[in-house]
Structures are given as structure tokens and as C-alpha cells.
Amino acid sequence: MIEIAILGLGTVGGGTADLLESHKESIARRVGDEIHIKYILDIRELPESPYYDRIVHDYNLILNDPEVQIVAEVIGGSHPAYEFTCQAFDAGKHVVTSNKEVVATFGDELLARAAKNGVRYLFEASVGGGVPIIKPLQTDLAANDILEISGIMNGTTNYILTRMFGAGISFAEALGEAKAKGYAEADPTADVDGIDACRKIAILHAISSGQLIEPARIHTEGISAIRSEDVRAARSFGAEIKLLGRTVSCENKDTFIMVAPFLIDEGCPLAHVHDVFNGILVRGSAVGDVMFYGRGAGALPTASAVCSDILSLAKGASALPLLTFARTSEGPTDFGFFSCRRYLALKNTDENAVRVIFGANTSVTPDEESDELWVMTEEMTENAFLQSVSRLESSGASLLSHIRVY
């Protein structure tokens, strides 16, 4: 019997408990041993919970019980999740988590602390919800240099954008629906402003490069500025708008990391990732493009990933690859040098002025309904773009939208 404890009986904690209970027998068959939830730590009493008999409020009970080998930290937020994780390692217990905030912020330190105590720290559920991405990067794609990871990594924003494109509902209505379905973070600004996707791309970058870059140093934009005119403009270009987390290694060794909305041509598989689904495209030096697709949020999909880590540990922790992250103050490359095509919506200017500044090959489409100019630029760096916009604005033009093209 393998005894475990779950910290937090919220959406993911509840899903994890339900999955382990409902699949007790098949899990025991696959692992060769039974996995038993001995404790669930929660600050609430929860008398109606089917797990009431296992709910405890004092973490020391778990720490001091030598039978508990694995702790599933599914509390969310940095504190006390970080402190609880440290204490579990020091007590000789493995920790699995869905907590991207803790992994992206303290991953280097926690992995080192786990290794020092001879235990493991696994976090498959921290990126992609139920989609396996961390283990495949560590194992199946280990013989590749990872040239690019570009993915829709936030289910809430993808759900909102899908509803804005498909049902024509407002941003606020779509956010309300996402919250009701349990996709959004407790504070949905983390979803909408790209903070959640930023933590996730920081983790994937760290897995693929070994270097943990502080989320604060990653260029991050959200989706709240996307207007219904941008949705119409994207459609007119045969594209969808998606919030992407990206890490891109260029031939000249530049590395760019970002979270931002992108216009994605309908010919690209990422454009067809809808609703709460995540889609993560990985470009390996040997394998080429590989795409990971599935439900990126919600109780059972995320619990599926938490359970996969519990099962891996139950089958034998020593067989798992040992992971380390080094915190680096170097890189990524200055975002000012990132180059791509760009869609712009402009007012108070004309086609000639736009072409004089952005180049003769720039495509400019007047939209009669909004009285805007929809512009598609050639490839240009962020720095060149900012300079050009400032020239245009000094002649009285207004920039209403700027969305990069994938």
C-alpha cells in the first residue's frame, strides 16, 4: 500500500481524490500496489465531503507520518504552497503538483532541495492540464535540440477567444462562462493578462533548456485589448487570434520568450485549437514538428496529470530522470530584436502615409464599417515597429490595435 496525502480539496484536489478512488483497482493493477489517500489537508471542515473522515487541518500530522510517501500539493498560489513543499522534502516525501506559480518562481530551488533529500518533485499538471508535455520533453524528445515551443497554454483565454469568434459574445460574457465552468484561476486576471501562460512557458523553457528565467523577464501581453473589429479583421485575413506562449531559438543563438496574442493562419493546426483545449507545438532538431493537444484545464483533466505523477512515483522514483533548473540572469534576447509580420488597426491616417512609413509592400485594407485601416506589415522587429508607429502618430494617426502574426 502506498500512502499519499492531498493538500487542498479544491477543483484539482477534488478531481485527484475522485480519480484515485474511482480507478483504485485499475491503478493497483498498473502500479502493482494500491494507492491510498490517507489525509486531505484543508482549512475548511467540509462535513458533506465523501472524504470527510480523512480531512485534517494540521499539516504536521502528514509531515510526521512516516507512512506517507507522496504529497500532492494542489493548493495553488505561492504561499503556503512553497513552504509546505519544502517541509515535505525535508520530511523525506516526494511532492507532485499542478502549481505553476510555485514551479515557475521557485522551481530551481525546490528541485535542488528535493534532490538533497533524495526525493522527487514532479509537475506534469502545471502545464497543459491533462496534456502530457513535461514528461515527453524530458524523455521522448530528449535526443533533440528544442528549436521552438509555441502553444495555446491557457484554457480560459482560449475559451474566451473561441466564444468571441464563434458566438459573437462579449469578452465579459465569455469570461463569466469560463469561470462558471471552473477553468479560470481564482483571480482571472492571471488568465486574461497572460500571467498564467507566462508561468507555463517559463516552465517549458526551463525543461527544454535547463535555464529558469524569471517570469517577470518574459515579455507578456494578455487578451483584454482585443476588440470585435480585430476579430473581423482576423477573419478577413483568413486567420484566428490565439494567445500563445512561445520560446524560439534562432540560428544566430538569439532566444526569444514571450506571451502575446497572435494572428494564426487557418492553415496552421494551432488555429484549430478551440474552447478550453490547449495545443502545444514543439519543434525538435531531429523530429521536426510535434503537436500536443487536449484539455488544458478543469478538474478531471488536471487530476489526470497529477495522478500520472503519483503513479510514476509509485512505480519507482529512482527510475525517473533527475531534473535540475539553473536560474539564469542572462537572456532571453532583448525583445526589441524579435521580428515578425504585424496586423495593425489605424485611424486618422491614409494608405499613402502608411506605405511611406511601413514600406511600399505593406498591405492596407480600408474597413468601411469601422472607418479603420487594417494593415499587414512585412516582417519587422519590435524596435523598428515602435519607431514607425511613433512617426505615424506624430502625423496625427491613432494606433487602435497591434497583433503579431505567427
Ligand code: HSE
Ligand atoms: N486557469 C488555467 C487555464 C487553469 O485556464 O488554463 C489550468 O492551468
